[in-house]
Amino acid sequence: MLKAFLWIFLFLGIGELISYVTDVPIPGNILGMILIFSALKLKLIHLKDVKPASDQLLKYMVLFYVPYGVGLMSYFDFISSYWMVLSVIAVVTTLLTLYITALVQQKLEKHD
Amino acid sequence: MIDFYQLPIFGILLTVVVFFAARALRNNIKFVLFNPVLIAITLIILFLVVFDIRFEDYNKGGKYLSFFLGPAIVALGVLFYEKYQLIRHNIYPFLLAVGCGGLISIASVSLISIVMNAPDVIIRSLVSMSVTTPIAIEITKITEGIPSLTAGVVIAVGVFGNAFGSGFLKLVGIQSQTAVGTALGTAAHGIGTARAIEIGPLPGAYSGLAMCVNGILTTLISPYVVLWIVGSI
Known part of the structure; x- marks a missing residue:
């Protein structure tokens, strides 16, 4: 579970970093979303590595806003x-x- | 000595307790306007107004919860990967449908704002109205609108779509359940998707995917639309 959260935060961090150093008008978290999809598609990471964390985050997303x-x-x-x-x-x-x-x-x- | 309500834990506790109470209420009363988010927001505002607590003090804790919207957006990418297999054979019609819907939404908000002579801040805050709340908030930060206004309208749109979307589509002659799913996800994001999941797992998958795709599309386009209409961001 903790490892799954670390993966999510890693992709969020990479997305934020790209958004910070380049001039693309796309928020870092949305870049992170595209990157994690690409990484799953290219089999760099597996669904079971991240699913425990992503399921929890989606389940409580409404609370966060x-x-x-x-x-x-x-x-x-x-x-x-x-x-x-x-x-x-x-x-x-x-x-x-x-x-x-x-x-x-x-x-x-x-x-x- | 600072007051208890100025500690971050106050905002966090208040939000979590009221949210779960609202959700428990929803399980007992199956009435569509009893959306847990809508109820939770209304009750918290009432509480703060009654006890004369400023939003800034509440948000000292609230912002810790808002922080998780970032990782939640990343989690949408995982959801997209999971559901993608289910609709692969229909990917082009699906992408075209979401693309048309997303563009219509942006165009409609812009045109009505111009026709009704609304102040710039309305188009800045509502251009992302159809997409999921966390992404809409990010877009509003770029277009320099009011994020809280965006969140309020986006949630209201979701509840409206959830309540009346599928009935309206039936009325105007849509028979395909997957088309209803795609439409609910495109126009009414996660709260609409909750309705699509009730219709069936496949419409639910279409709806969830439509929400992700329209989120990306609207992020890419709306800053340029606002720039073009208002002249500055």
């Missing part, structure tokens, strides 16, 4: 001024995205 949600309390005035435009954007965009994605996938996918 609660503090950001609580941060909304500092923007109460902003939200009460703009709740209308925020709601229109959220609802229209979500329905449109759902429809277009499902339509393209349904038209093109192969069934077997």
Whole structure:
């Protein structure tokens, strides 16, 4: 378990380092995500080496973003001024995205 | 002597206790707006307001929990590898569908913001609205929006997609369950994926993968869109 966490942190560190020394506009943790996928695909590491840690992290991911949600309390005035435009954007965009994605996938996918 | 609520352990304990209480509540009340994250955030805000505790003091502990969002994003890469085998034969239709959905989302947020004459900070904070919360927060840091506003809207979008997504798609004539999965993951990220997993393991896999792919796509594109529309980041 501890070793699995060390692997995850190693890839996070490499991602952050690349993001820090180069000018790519991609956050280090997202680079880490791409790197760990590539390492698994190239068999540099095995799924069982990292799965114990990744399963735990994904299981509790929602807990980790609660503090950001609580941060909304500092923007109460902003939200009460703009709740209308925020709601229109959220609802229209979500329905449109759902429809277009499902339509393209349904038209093109192969069934077997 | 500093007050107890100024110690990091206060924010950590409050968050963990309320979160698990909200989750226990969810297991007893199967009502879709009883999303544990939504309930936990609401209760914690109420607690802080009632006891007159500043967000900055709460976040002395809260930031230790937020830190784990970094490794959680890396863990998404592992999830992607695990599920990738299941959809390999449909990878191109899948990538095209997520690509179209992701672009539509960015375009829709931008256009509505312009048409409704919204302040720049709204497009900066909402351009990443469809993607999973940790990635959306990272994008907002790049586009210089308000990360907490992003988190709030992203969670609300997820709950909305979870509650109404599959019903809406049925209404507009989508029959393919895997297409519903891909759409839920693209538009409503992890909270939508929770709904897709209820539909079945295969729609669940499509949804989880769609969430990862749209996260990367939106990261690559949205800073340029914001730069183009607002003129600076």
